[in-house]
Amino acid sequence: MLFRSEILDGIRQGVVSLVFRRWRQPRVRAGSRLRTAIGLVEIRSIGPVDEREVSDADARRAGYPSADALRADLPQSGDLRLFRIGVGYAGPDPRAALREQDQLGAPELAALTERLARFDRAGPRGAWTATVLRIIAEHPARRAAELAELAGYPATEVFKRDVRKLKELGLTESLETGYRLSPRGRAVVDRLD
Incomplete structure (x- = not known):
């Protein structure tokens, strides 16, 4: 609505x-x-x-x-x-407070990493979470259609659906145009490298 x-x-x-x-x-x-x-x-x-x-x-x-x-x-x-x-x-929105939680202990990081791995296993495109997080990190405030193309998505709506999954975990934030990583998302991406 x-x-x-x-x-x-x-x-x-x-x-x-x-x-x-x-x-x-x-x-x-x-x-x-x-x-x-x-x-x-x-x-x-x-x-x-x-x-x-x-x-x-x-x-x-x-x-x-x-x-x-x-x-x-x-x-x-x-x-x-x-x-x-x-x-x-x-x-x-409770996700707003979650986005700011960037001090991740080992148990919380392990739980987040496992959740991302489940997204990767369940997705028809295979592993996508790290790619999407990195593209958002490298191109904040870019149009979703451009980000979807950079990530190799067949349709912008599919990309947006995946970003919403990451947003539920407090890893991304929507901007007027595009997205950016939250402090929590940046902490996760920094540990993916």
């Missing part, structure tokens, strides 16, 4: 507590948390709503001046239902 930056800012400030989406069926569950650019956003409630029942107060809670403004911004589609989703800021 994607959010515009001004909506994310409103969620973090506590001004935005509702969002509306058109879907065939719900794509999120109440109680789940989404990782976003501001940190974690909690889904507090979700349910279908008739577009005509959306009030001006609902619209203001969604960051719009009026229900008419909100309705004008919604994509029109006769076969999709409108869902009213209660949201709230749930704190920083």
Whole structure:
């Protein structure tokens, strides 16, 4: 579920507590948390709503001046239902703190190395983790498509999927354009050599 930056800012400030989406069926569950650019956003409630029942107060809670403004911004589609989703800021992304942990003891480094080896064994391309980490280290803030080409990937989306796996371990960070190694990722790469 994607959010515009001004909506994310409103969620973090506590001004935005509702969002509306058109879907065939719900794509999120109440109680789940989404990782976003501001940190974690909690889904507090979700349910279908008739577009005509959306009030001006609902619209203001969604960051719009009026229900008419909100309705004008919604994509029109006769076969999709409108869902009213209660949201709230749930704190920083835990990966942010993990990225800063660069003092790796032998047990932690061994666990990370084994996790990377499992990624390598499970991937259809064979060993890829060290290559991707080194390319990101050598080319921070480069477009993902360029990095994918440098790493020999057949498609940018496959490359991005692999980088997300590394990000889950706190080894990389997304930038406005491209990626960079986190302090933790740099510590791992330094020990790979």
